[in-house]
Amino acid sequence: MTETPLPPLLLIGCGKMGGAMLAGWLERGLTEAVVVEPNPAAVAAFAGRVTVVPDPAGIPAGFRPAAVVLAIKPQEAAATLPAFARLAGPETVFLSIMAGRNVAGMRAALGGQAAVIRAMPNTPAAVRQGFTVAFPGPGVTTAQQDLADRLLSAIGEVAWVAEEGLIDPVTAVSGGGPAYVFLLAEVMEAAAVEQGLPPDLARRMARATVAGSGALLAASLEDSAQLRKNVTSPKGTTERALAVLMAPDALPALMSKAIQAATDRSRELAG
Numbered sequence: 001m002t003e004t005p006l007p008p009l010l011l012i013g014c015g016k017m018g019g020a021m022l023a024g025w026l027e028r029g030l031t032e033a034v035v036v037e038p039n040p041a042a043v044a045a046f047a048g049r050v051t052v053v054p055d056p057a058g059i060p061a062g063f064r065p066a067a068v069v070l071a072i073k074p075q076e077a078a079a080t081l082p083a084f085a086r087l088a089g090p091e092t093v094f095l096s097i098m099a100g101r102n103v104a105g106m107r108a109a110l111g112g113q114a115a116v117i118r119a120m121p122n123t124p125a126a127v128r129q130g131f132t133v134a135f136p137g138p139g140v141t142t143a144q145q146d147l148a149d150r151l152l153s154a155i156g157e158v159a160w161v162a163e164e165g166l167i168d169p170v171t172a173v174s175g176g177g178p179a180y181v182f183l184l185a186e187v188m189e190a191a192a193v194e195q196g197l198p199p200d201l202a203r204r205m206a207r208a209t210v211a212g213s214g215a216l217l218a219a220s221l222e223d224s225a226q227l228r229k230n231v232t233s234p235k236g237t238t239e240r241a242l243a244v245l246m247a248p249d250a251l252p253a254l255m256s257k258a259i260q261a262a263t264d265r266s267r268e269l270a271g
């Protein structure tokens, strides 16, 4: 079955996340897009496939995007959004992936009436294995939500929440989550070196173990606790390690504190 082509899109900011999304959309039949991006190096990979302009003044007159995707840094929002207020109307949805910028603030900057969806993706988007959680603001139509779902599905899985406040713990868990997993690879590598393994072997083992376990988790129907038990023979070596990692003050408590700290920080940054 051929997918319906994507409608015209306007992408604001084509850095790591914006670039990953644009690559995903082009794979899915994007035919018309304008990208506002001041840094030529950021858009070099897309030369000839989309129209690139350095600022909003360069957007071709008469260009009517079905979606405006906001992928700039949160601190750029206040200065940048008002230039796009003229596009707010029933035919255009604004889809933001900016951390911490809430729907009310974005609507105010866009003139008060814009249909705004707030989404939080994560960096595995770069290999189309991201996870995005999105919240539809007031006035977003079902068709606009469906379009946002298609756009976000181009970089991985998508889930929706009906309460904007849940985006704070989402930011803490899946937004920052890749960093915690990369930390796991780092500390496993360091611990392997401590045990006398050569550094290059330690690095390969840690990377392959984290990546392979992620692939197994993705491919398996069993939940993560069962996959853990499958590796843990009674009275064996893994059981001994897990007794350390799962002690009352160890990894479960630390992860809980870490997620709480990140959730609190997300609430502090909100606006």
Ligand SMILES: NC(=O)c1ccc[n+]([C@@H]2O[C@H](COP(=O)([O-])OP(=O)(O)OC[C@H]3O[C@@H](n4cnc5c(N)ncnc54)[C@H](OP(=O)(O)O)[C@@H]3O)[C@@H](O)[C@H]2O)c1
Pocket (backbone or CB within 6 Å): 012, 013, 014, 015, 016, 017, 018, 036, 037, 038, 039, 042, 071, 072, 073, 074, 076, 080, 097, 098, 099, 100, 120, 121, 122, 123, 175
């Ligand atoms: N990275 C993550 O893990 C992650 C996860 C979830 C959500 N996010 C959100 O995604 C957004 C983008 O993050 P990122 O990591 O992709 O950042 P990034 O790589 O710095 O990308 C932002 C891009 O926007 C450009 N830009 C700056 N001002 C602009 C303007 N006024 N108009 C148009 N483009 C402009 C920047 O150009 P210059 O380089 O010249 O400034 C840069 O190329 C952020 O809001 C972040 O909160 C990121």
